[in-house]
Amino acid sequence: MPVEDHNVILEEVLQLIKEDHGEPMDNIRVVITGSFCEQPPIGMLKSIEMAGCYIVDDDLMLGSRWTQGDVDENTVDPLGAIVTAFLTKSPASSAVYDVGNPKGARLVKLVRRREADGVIFCAASFCDPALLDRPELQKFCDAAGVAHINFQFHENTGQFKVIKEQAGTFSDSIKLWV
């Protein structure tokens, strides 16, 4: 989609966000994570939401939102500035070797900043980078007392029943027992 067209939509969205849509539902707030280079099927996101969760942050489409801050413009070394931004203003991701800046700690910080109730790990099956990070991220969540669940989804399926069940159980357990 051309940026110009996208900007028009964005402006509409910003307007919509400002409007009053009544009271928010009694849902829990979750961060979803799975090191998504692309967007997972919309059905998966909808299933999580319909099960009683507001997705308050995510790591979808990492590639197209990699630099999360401005590239330094006042420099004689523009290439260096891009590299610096790429390295230092990027999200936590399984594509990054993280010694010194552990992804687990960054995830917990994100959960706190978004006042999330928990984390849903939902990497695509066979996604080695995301799945190999999972045990470590879970360890950080456990240490910080952040509730979490995990499931894998299979790309190209429209089957989200199990995901809905798991997300629903997760939402209930936080709403009723935390």
Added chain:
Amino acid sequence: MAQAIEAVKEKSMLIQKEMLAELFTELSTAKEKGRKVVYTFVPGNLTELILAMDMLPVYPEINALQSGMRKKSASYIKDAEKAGFSEDVCTYVKCDIGMMLNGNIGPTGEKLPDPDLLLLSYTGCFTFMKWFENLERLYPGVEIAMLHTPYQEDGCITEDQVTYMVKQLEEEVIPKLEKVAGKKLDRERLSKMLENSSKAEDLWVNVLQSAKTVPSPIDSYFAGVYYMGPLFTAFRGSERALEYYQELHDEIMARKEQGLLPITPEGEMKEERFRLVVEGPPNWTNFREFWKIFYDMGAVIVASTYTKVGGVYDQGFRHDPKNPIESLARYCMGCYTNLSLPQRVDLLEKYIKEYKADGFLINSIKSCNSFSAGQLLMMREIEKRCSIPVGFIESDLVDPRYFSYANIKNRLESYFQMLAQRKTILSQEATPEQV
């Protein structure tokens, strides 16, 4: 690479067996003797650099496949899954982590030493990076050296890529190795080792190419994984490796002269019915059973891509004693899994033609993304270009849950039937022309 075949004892096999036993004994006493230990991966390894600094290499994939062959991988994998690893991820990683969680006992029953350095020269496999990230957590504070090997995106190695690799080697990798080893790299010694490597590589290529003879004196896949062991792992560049390849070379050449067929665990094959090219790694948990399905049907693997993961030497690459660092850089980038898909298809097509193959078979590994991604595409392309029967089976490296003997046997049997039918048709078509 793997333990010597017990049933038949060629001299070369005995040498390899000795070499492995010595290495694991050295490893088990490394800490007492103050030897530094480097964990590193097979594809694009820097063995000569490690050996030239008197350090000892450990290859986690090799340990994993050994665990697979010794039927230990299932419980290691289960332990790793209990620790939170998904059922879908690389089973080498899970097997290795499971082994470490169980005291890091190596293939010979001796304990493997902790690493002093994790040398990540990952080639063609992103999972390697995740693997070492996980190892770093098991050995907090261990030294790490990273060598980022770019894929052959353009279907060739560019000069920029060579410059990038050499810079990393000179500025990052070698200084880190020197720091851990506590001494400077002796470049003359490195050159001498690369000279040994290059000579062994010549011999290895002759061994591989002996399979162009009809009938082939070797099985280039099932026996090939034994033959490639010393060159692909801890011994490349050493005198012992050279000695091994000289012996192996002489044995195979003698077999070729005498028109002998490949050796299997049950002795020499009686008949060569089908000549196959195989893509993908073998299964290790049921290696013998898997092999037997082939030799029982008279199927010989004349060329395989798996025996190129530690270097595509038969396409001309040699380590170069006159240009040591640059040749190491080119070596890393040249390994099979670092090639682009079109390059892999071209190579397979070449093998099928040069080795006069009757069929092409893919063993698709469930948990190996770097090998398996794109294989169906490759299969269709080969079918189109070579018009020979293609086959596709699925298994796994070291997770026995994904090796279904009955299934694989069924598929292979119907595949062999197809090959047999085609042979009959071809011979019928050929006869009238000859008259």
Added chain:
Amino acid sequence: MKHSTYTMGIDVGSNFIKLVLMGYDGEPEILDKRTEKIRKRDPAALGDEMVQSMLERNGLKYEDIAYLASTGEGDMVKRKRGHFYGMTTHARGGNFFFPEARTVVDLGALYVRAVRISTEARVEDYKMTGQCASGSGQFLENISRYLGLSIEEVGDVSLTSTQPEVSSGICAVLAETDVINMVSRGISTPDIIKGIHVSIAARIIKLMSSLKAVSPIVLTGGMALNKGMIQAINEALAESSKGFEVRTHPDAIYAGAIGACLWGGYRDAKLREKEAQRAMEAG
């Protein structure tokens, strides 16, 4: 308004929508309840219509309801404040019927689910029948339709069986073929129906055993009102010597909706408390 707080629970199943209105002054009390067969209507619109008419019937406005909670397939219900997962609400519903209940078995249209619960209605463990339809209410309904019975008649018909004919098929498709064979072999309708009840009962008891169900066990869901089904379960239990104690309740079909009402009430109180605390902290 008679009560200080009202909640509504709406349980959308695959065939029926169940709606319950509860009022609180101390102990919760069921004020109104209704089931409606969905037929081919839009469940979201139908649910909303049911909510509206129940409000009117009770002289209430939507604003009077502290919490409208959906459950089951009710995640598309309009104007709801929150949604609870079916297992959570059936656990609470079973606990409402019998506070001492330690296991709830939900006999749904598409599956049977056994849930072990704490005395506070918290789910401890659960087991479900697979995706296969032959152990479910829907299957029973299909068969009764073939046999010319309404679902309401099935229970009584089953009770008149003298020699139940148990279907061999585990798969619904095979079982249906089986039933056609039985009809042509002249097996009586009661014996066919009872046979199906017996086979479903066997599967339910297997499920309870694999869950390590703790008594008392309460049956919920539509099939729990089926007298023939209950009798088959009791007979099977007597034979099995498992010692399970099974109970039923006339409102069994409303278990999910009641659970949703109650959890909604609980959440409302909790959120008010949080709000009050926040207000206090803000000074």
